[in-house]
Amino acid sequence: MIHIASPELSGNEKLYVNECLDSTWISSSGRFITDFERAFADACGAKHAIATNNGTTALHLVLAALGIGPGDEVVVPVLTYIATANAVRYCGAEPVFVDVEPDTMNMDPRLFEAAITPRTRAVIPVDLYGHPADMVAIAAIAELHGIAVIEDSAEAHGAEINGGRVGSFGLATAFSFFGNKILTTGEGGAVTTNDAALASRMRLLRGQGMDLERRYWFTDVGYNYRMTNIAAAIGLAQLERFDESLARRDQIAKQYDALLSGNARLALPESRPEVRRVNWLYTVTVEGLSADERDQLIVDLASEGIETRPVFHPLHHLPPYLQPDASFPVAERLGASGISLPTHLGLSENDIATVCEALSGALDT
Structure with a gap:
């Protein structure tokens, strides 16, 4: 069988995973998590990367950190993997669908603008099958209306717009590292952002809402969206190639x-x-x-x-x-x-x- 996708694991993946096993740092603490976050942020041209346990939770984490909830609308392309819309529903908000461009399969910016209502809080353009959405046009429209731009780059690691890599545009960008992706951690995801306050908020919510400076003091109802050290070890090896x-x-x-x-x-x-x-x-x-x-x-x-x-x-x-x-x-x-x-x-x-x-x-x- 010629398979549609298969991870390539011929680099330092086994070496780094064995380091996790030998050190017993196999859960959501360890050097590989911080090393992977730093390296992935650098690869995207972003200031911050927050590793998660999959791409869907990465999307939800951004929306939750922004306080999007019941009564809010989020514009989503109608042609995408269902996780894009599911993350909106997790917040109690409503995904509003718009059609896509025939050549790129991505959100049509003109239709995005037509779909904006007083309830619109965010837009999630998707870089479908590796072609970046028209982030320049979408960001310009969003700025006029005070709408947050959350790019879904689950399928577009390393894609570029005008020489800048996805992960550096908009307020935040969500990635997936599932086994069939360009970069994989087995299961995993990440959010990149240049907004320090948003990054801090996402880190807090990712770890059950525990204060980042005071262990076991929980300030919010958060989530267990943490990546494991083993997954990050695989991801770091992937980034090397x-x-x-x-x-x-x-x-x-x-x-x-x-x-x-x-x-x-x-x-x-x-x-x-x-x-x-x-x-x-x-x-x-x-x-x-x-x-x-x-x-x-x-x-x-x-x-x-x-x-x-x-x-x-x-x-x-x-x-x-x-x-x-x-x-x-x-x-x-x-x-x-x-x-x-x-x-x-x-x-x-x-x-x-x-x-x-x-x-x-x-x-x-």
């Missing part, structure tokens, strides 16, 4: 581009000139394909030993957020016709050629 990993993913994307560009039925990933897209999952859309036909294509490729996955279902189609009368035509088309292909460092050139041959053959039948 970060640029190498991004470069290899670029090579994989270029090979896909070269082999698939002649297929008129396929729309390949695009990159706007001001951004560096990172290739988390190389994702294409198939012209004229229905959702049922796309799902059958996934089955057909699996029968040939190739694992793929569909683009996310638009949130308004899912039971927790069902809006049967709503229309988000761009997201609906992308969600029905999109498919992500294997994208990880373990792929060989022959693997990629096999995937492309199988995909092209399936579309020709």
Whole structure:
């Protein structure tokens, strides 16, 4: 099976994890947590990084630290992983969906502006499949209306806008380090920010609301969102090969581009000139394909030993957020016709050629 994703753990991961085991520092204290937070903040060009136990809790932590709650609205792209909206609901607030741009699959800034009401407290643009959202336009609109910008970069470690890396824009940025991500800690997440007061507030809430200067004195109802030292050890080792990993993913994307560009039925990933897209999952859309036909294509490729996955279902189609009368035509088309292909460092050139041959053959039948 050519898998869609697979972590690459050939660096110092085992050495650092064994250090945790030998020292018995395996929980949420230890040198690797602070070292990883510092190194990840530096990699993003941010002043602070707060490590968490997954990407969803990273999103929720920002919202909770900002005091977002019942009666508030948060604007969210309708095409994203469900965690983006779930984190809003955890706070008792309401996610307000907007459609996406056809070329980037990201939030359309014009539709974001049209969705703002007096109840809007925040916006969460998502850097879907590694292409950064239009943070310049979104931030300008948000500033006019006094709205917090929380970037969801779970899928875009190392992506850039005008030479600056994601994680340094907006008020805060949330990341995921799940096993299929560009950087992994197994399970894990982080929030980056340049706001010292917000960082301090998130650190307090992350540790059950315990005062950062007075042990076992709890000032707030907080959460247990802490990353383990073992997870941070894996993450620190991953960061040591970060640029190498991004470069290899670029090579994989270029090979896909070269082999698939002649297929008129396929729309390949695009990159706007001001951004560096990172290739988390190389994702294409198939012209004229229905959702049922796309799902059958996934089955057909699996029968040939190739694992793929569909683009996310638009949130308004899912039971927790069902809006049967709503229309988000761009997201609906992308969600029905999109498919992500294997994208990880373990792929060989022959693997990629096999995937492309199988995909092209399936579309020709």
